[in-house]
Amino acid sequence: MTEIHTPRLLLRRWLDDDLVPLSEIHSDAGVMRWIGDGSTRSAEETAEDIEAWEEEWDEEGFGIFAVELLGSGELAGAVGLHLADAPPGVAGEVAVCWRLGRAFWGQGYASEAAHGALEFALQDRGLDRIVAVCRTGDTASANVLAKLGMRPEGTAQDPVHGHDLRMFGIDLTEFQA
Numbered sequence: 001m002t003e004i005h006t007p008r009l010l011l012r013r014w015l016d017d018d019l020v021p022l023s024e025i026h027s028d029a030g031v032m033r034w035i036g037d038g039s040t041r042s043a044e045e046t047a048e049d050i051e052a053w054e055e056e057w058d059e060e061g062f063g064i065f066a067v068e069l070l071g072s073g074e075l076a077g078a079v080g081l082h083l084a085d086a087p088p089g090v091a092g093e094v095a096v097c098w099r100l101g102r103a104f105w106g107q108g109y110a111s112e113a114a115h116g117a118l119e120f121a122l123q124d125r126g127l128d129r130i131v132a133v134c135r136t137g138d139t140a141s142a143n144v145l146a147k148l149g150m151r152p153e154g155t156a157q158d159p160v161h162g163h164d165l166r167m168f169g170i171d172l173t174e175f176q177a
Contacts, residue, residue, distance in 0.1 A: 002057075002065075002120075002124075004065070004116045004117075004119070004120055005070070006112045006113065006115070006116045007112065008069065008070055008071070008109070008112060009067055009068065009069060009070060009076070009109065009112055009113055009116070010067075010068040010069075010070055011065035011066070011067055011068075011079060011080070011113060011116050011117065011120075012065060012066050012068060013054070013057065013063075013065070013066065014050045014053065014054055014066050015066070018050065018066050018075055019043065019046060019047055019050065020043075021074070021075040021101075022046050022049075022050065022066075022075060022077075022078065023041075023042070023043040023046040024101070025075075025077055025099065025100070025101040025102075026040060026041035026042075026045070026046045026049075027040050027041070027042075028040065028101070028102055030102055031099060031100070031101060031102055032099075034134065034135050034137075034138040034141065035099060036161065037160075037161045053078075053080075053082075056082060056083065060083060061125060062080070062081040062082075062094065062120070062121070062125055062127075063080055063081065063082065064078050064079070064080035064081070064082060064097070065078065065079055065080045065113075065117065066078060067079050067098075067100065067109070067113050069104075075101075076100050076101055076103075076104040076109055076113075077098065077099050077100035077101050077104060077109075077113075078098065078099050078100075079096075079097070079098035079099075079100075079110070079113035079114055079116075079117050080096070080097065080098075080117050081094050081095065081096055081097075081117055081120070081121055081125075081127075081130070082094070082095055082097060083095075084131060084133065086158065086159050086160065087133065087156035087157065087158065087159060087165055087167070088156070088159070089153070089154060089156050089167050090131040090133060090167055090169075093129065093130075093131045093169075094121065094127055094129070094130055094131070095130065095131045095132055095133060096114055096117050096118060096121075096130050096131075096132050096148075097132065098110050098113060098114055098117075098144075100113075105140070110140075110141075110144045111144050111147045111148065114144055114148055115147075115148060118130060118148060118170070118172070118175055118177075119175075119177050121172060122172040122175055122177065123177070127172060128171065128172050128173065129169060129170070129171055129172060130150075130169070130170055130172060131153075131167065131168060131169045131170075132145050132150055132167075132168040132169070133156075133165050133166070133167055133168070134165065134166055134168070135158075135163050135164065135165055135166075136155070136163070136164040136165065136166055137164075142166065145168045148170065148175075149170055149174065149175060149176055150168040150169060150170045151168060151169060151170065152166060152167070152168055153167045153168060153169045154166075154167050155167065
């Protein structure tokens with residue numbers, strides 16, 4: 001089983017017991033504000049997300065990790081790599097993404113977890129470039145991307161929801177592991 005240990009977190013594959021806490025995270029409008037169309041997700045939709053993430057692991061050799069606090073074992077959210085399907089400027093490239101429960105905001109967990117995912121991309125999967133997309137106005141995510149060393153690479157419009165997006169990228173030879 002693929003696991004990554006950071007100083008405070010365990011990034012791991014999904015367990016059946018993760019559905020309820022992730023569903024609680026997905027039911028928070030503040031958490032979901034910048035994701036997709038901004039809608040909250042039901043327990044059934046969350047189960048579909050986890051299933052899709054696990055399928056991507058099986059098909060691509062990478063995917064979205066469950067983020068667990070080392071001290072308490074509490075599920076903090078999700079972070080990892082996925083094959084971007086949009087916008088056209090990054091479609092088909094491997095992207096880093098995350099979502100954490102509100103109780104875990106402002107403590108550096110997103111940066112720590114995303115850094116672990118980028119190290120995994122470079123060291124374990126041999127990828128040479130990672131991208132990220134965030135909605136214009138999502139300053140918290142843009143700040144995490146800056147901490148990771150990801151550079152702005154342009155703007156686009158979400159082809160499904162119409163939101164303005166900012167695209168970022170990093171050549172992993174420049175990544176500070």
